[in-house]
Amino acid sequence: MRTSIALATCATFLALNANASPTAAPAQPKLVVVMAVDGLPQEQLLRYRGQFGDGGFKRLLTQGAMFADAHQAHGTTVTAIGHAAILTGAYPYQHGIVGNNWIDRASGKSVYCTEDQRHQYVGEATAPSDGTSPAKLRVDTLGDQLRYATGNQAKVVAVSGKDRGAILLAGKGGTAYMYMEGSGNFASSTYYMPQHPAWVQRYQAGKPQDRYYGKTWRPMLADAAYQLDAGDTPFAISYYSESGSPDASYYKRLKEGPFVDELTLEFARAAIEGENLGANPAGVPDLLGVSLSAHDYVNHAHGPESRMSHDHLQRLDRMLAGFFTYLDKRVGSDNYLVVLTADHGFANSAEFSQRQHIDAGRVDGKALMDGLQRHLDATFGAGKVALTALLPNIYMDEEALAKAGVQRAAVEQAATRWLRAQTGIADVYTRSRFEEAGATGTRIDLLLRRAWHRYESGDLVVVPRAYWSFGAGSSGATHGTPYAYDTSVPLLMMGKRWIAPGTYAGYTEVVDIAPTLATILGVRKPAGAEGRVLTEALARR
Known part of the structure; x- marks a missing residue:
């Protein structure tokens, strides 16, 4: 009974939109794409915006809405918490993800945010602490509400270089695929399915991850473009293994540079085509979550002030341009809505801050x-x-x-x-x-x-x-504090039928994303959501 009512309600809503007058609410997007760039501070987006191409970040900034004062508004700014906030609209005191790891009081041992020893990766080796399900997420997500409202006919898929990035965007009822550093494959877990669908098997058989073997990551811009970065030494990072052929050490190294993001977006395209996202035969919207992990690894290793971080962001900009062009052709530029944000910001490395005469x-x-x-x-x-x-x-x-x-x-x-x-x-x-x-x-x-x-x-x-952090050593950078450099993140939305372009200077939070998308989709917001609807950026209805 509950499913039939939900289907009838959704069908009525879609029918009303189909026959609406020009002043009525526009039809729902066929595909909502929610993107998280792991470890991207708002400051970096603004500092390097003059060097972006036309189709990536610049397109989001000019054709979409930019919220200039957006924050991950909780005090422990780490990957798992930030990803949980995006589509639950909830803070950790409700959603229960209080870190990447925390201590289980019963055992006194560390537990991982998405570990679940009842499940294993499909076709891949699985360690006890690997992320395989959203069992520790205590609330639902926007994707869960979308599936409920459409009688589970809407498809919700998430992909990431990190298991927690995919699982916490996919929610309870979606499907997560994550990069396997042992094989370079993207795989799901038995929480979601007993075996991969045919399109995933075809993708894996092509071994696209091996194409980068022996390649070198070098700066893509002229040397003068990097003159304001910390250090002026050109870099060259090669991807290889001691064995002389692709192996686990090579696949792990791929995670720490731009190529894993290329693979993530390529797998996202395969998911769109394999699951027919944005062309749902039931006539309902689909949701795709994409978490791009490499920027976090680069910033940890070299600091957000580094040439490598700068170059990675420029490469990511070009990747996004290609992905948006693909969406234009596959789904139609009037049929999809994109949200881009980050799970946390980043502090500069302590050594860089000290050179700026900052107590760090x-x-x-x-x-x-x-x-x-x-x-x-x-x-x-x-x-x-x-x-x-x-x-x-x-x-x-x-x-x-x-x-x-x-x-x-x-x-x-x-x-x-x-x-x-x-x-x-x-x-x-x-x-x-x-x-x-x-x-x-x-x-x-x-x-x-x-x-x-x-x-x-x-x-x-x-x-x-x-400007202080927990850790030993004498290089690299981190995040995790309640200070502005860790909480301030990009929040960009693009979809001309639903979003009014412009720069919005008012204070906003990442937890505002889920209620805003729920309003656009005409579904109930997640139970734990405390954010507000960003009405100032909604296209005039």
């Missing part, structure tokens, strides 16, 4: 935790307080505290005082502080409360100072 550095997480444990042993007695950490989260052993007769509040206070005195630490948020009712205080208070889940998050959340 790295906090060695192991040394920090060793020092905290010694302090608590001296305060309460050795072994009475047991801690486990995946920074910024620190977990207490409640059973050990009860057995030792130590009050959690006393440990919170002692740990907070000691941590705040350490170099590079700005503040500590405790379970007691999070559970207090009342006003949130500062914006950082708000972002951290949104990121804290009472069952999954730690009893202490440690916040580094601005």
Whole structure:
């Protein structure tokens, strides 16, 4: 009964649109494409926009809507949390994805955000911690609502270089395909299907990932184009293996440069054709999620201020141009809507910031935790307080505290005082502080409360100072804080029948995407969605 009502409602909506007058709401898009560029700060998009070609980012900026002050508005800005926000419209305190990894309180062990040992990759080796299902995602997504509203006739497919990028965009009812670093294939898992459809098998048989063997990634622009980047040394990164032929080491290396993004977009085209996305025989919209992973790897290794990061973004721009041209021909330029955003921003490398006379550095997480444990042993007695950490989260052993007769509040206070005195630490948020009712205080208070889940998050959340990060070493960059360089991301929408082009300066959040698309599609927004509809950018109805 529920399915028949949903089908009737959708059919009525489509029929009304088909017979609508010119002033009525435009028909639904045949295909919604939601794209995430992993680790792309808004600052980079604006800094390099003068060098983009006509068909990629520049097309989105000129023919679509750009939200100039858009944010991943939660306090722990990492890949899994950011991807979960895009199509749930929810914050971590609801959707339950509190990091890429966190500590399971029952076992005391680290768990991965999309691991599910009940399922395996289809035709690929699977480790226990590999991402195979959305079981840990506690809410539904826009794709789930679209499938519900159409009696499961709408197709929802997501593809990514990272399993968490695909799985968290696909939601509960879609289908995820992810890059396999052991084979270079894109594969799904038994959560979604027992075996791959014929189009995937044909794609895999062609071994497109092997075409890059022996190729070298070099800057695509003239040297003068990179003169403002940190360092002026040209780079050349070759893709090969010690064995002399494509193998697991080569396929893993492909993830760390532009070629994995080329493969991701190529597989997305294969999915459009194999699943007939955008030409659904039931006459309902389809949804495609595409997460492009390489920019994050490049920024981690070299920093967003680097020549390699700059060049990768230019290459990605050209890839997007080709993909949009393909959509124009395959689906029709009037029939699809694109949203492009990012899961998080990025800090500059500490060494670069220091050269700009900014107080920046790295906090060695192991040394920090060793020092905290010694302090608590001296305060309460050795072994009475047991801690486990995946920074910024620190977990207490409640059973050990009860057995030792130590009050959690006393440990919170002692740990907070000691941590705040350490170099590079700005503040500590405790379970007691999070559970207090009342006003949130500062914006950082708000972002951290949104990121804290009472069952999954730690009893202490440690916040580094601005431009400081957790980690050892002396190179590379990272993200994960509530500061603007980590929260500020692009938010671009293009679809001339639904989106009014222009630059919108008002504050927006990534969680606004799901309610806005739900309004355009005429479906119920996801249950946990707290974002608003971006009415200012909707085409006049």
